[in-house]
């Protein structure tokens with residue numbers, strides 16, 4: 001009989017089972033960490049054994065992989081981020097170097113598109129640019145090195161680190177951005193039973209992984225909800241993004257002056273924890289199909305949860321990065337001049353149809369949000385925030401300790 005865990009990476013399954021046998025049930029965050037980032041068998045990692053498994057960056061991201069990101073669809077986002085870089089460069093009075101950091105660059109497509117736009121229209125800026133790629137996966141880093149090989153000549157301007165913390169506190173004057181990174185950070189899953197917050201744990205029964213409930217593994221889970229003024233109703237199941245909050249803290253600390261731009265699918269806390277979203281947002285992706293079961297194809301399918309942008313805004317504020325604005329991808333692209341870029345005659349009708357995907361209200365255009373935070377700039381006027389589908393303050397949360 002085939003079990004639910006068939007087509008999983010068997011070594012990874014054995015590792016998770018061994019950890020549970022030794023320590024007891026693990027949090028979902030730990031399960032997700034292992035499934036995606038086990039150093040050798042995680043979905044994004046597949047170190048030394050990747051060829052044996054037939055895995056590489058192309059089997060993960062892109063048309064031949066499990067899911068598409070905006071840069072796979074069209075180079076427009078890279079071109080727009082180049083405009084964002086120029087804007088921050090002017091706001092900072094053209095520093096030398098201007099540091100640009102992408103966190104979680106995947107195959108490196110966005111960096112390539114952005115550097116291409118820069119070398120075509122502002123070679124002088126390219127000479128002042130220090131570009132840092134923050135990537136924890138050796139497999140993804142190899143793909144990025146390959147993608148950026150044409151920029152080999154400028155190699156001294158490209159630098160890789162495995163974690164934001166390696167940059168050091170206040171090391172960046174410029175821009176730190178990410179696209180579809182935060183949704184891939186491990187999340188805790190919780191539910192409410194008998195009026196009490198319970199955490200969903202992962203356990204083993206025979207050949208299968210099963211879920212069980214326990215008291216929260218850390219008081220931070222309850223605090224996260226309390227600080228955002230959220231009370232969950234009985235039977236409600238959702239996610240808590242402690243890793244994303246920790247990530248935001250390190251990113252805000254790494255920035256000295258400039259902007260943080262976070263692009264991803266997600267919601268304000270109010271929408272995330274709306275009474276109608278009773279089952280949370282956890283999803284898996286395989287071959288462009290949604291899979292609702294995280295206990296199948298372990299290590300072979302992507303796993304993701306939507307982003308709570310209010311939690312990121314709050315965490316940034318606590319570490320000196322204040323919200324400059326919040327919009328959706330469509331409005332961000334249009335604000336920075338997408339129509340003008342697409343009308344310059346360099347794209348054929350096929351390219352333009354693809355670009356239109358980035359503006360679809362139920363797709364990239366509306367579901368993806370853009371959070372811009374700033375440090376050391378006084379109330380900057382940003383073109384990407386010219387058009388906003390939300391009121392100012394939409395990310396604000398009622399803080400019970402305020």
Ligand SMILES: C[S@@+](CC[C@H](N)C(=O)[O-])C[C@H]1O[C@@H](n2cnc3c(N)ncnc32)[C@H](O)[C@@H]1O
Nearest residue numbers: 044069104105106134135136137140179180184
């Ligand atoms: C979904 S992909 C995003 C791809 C890319 N940004 C794009 O737009 O196509 C997530 C990427 O983030 C990397 N990653 C995950 N957690 C990370 C972390 N804590 N620090 C740096 N990179 C991370 C993964 O290895 C992968 O390259």
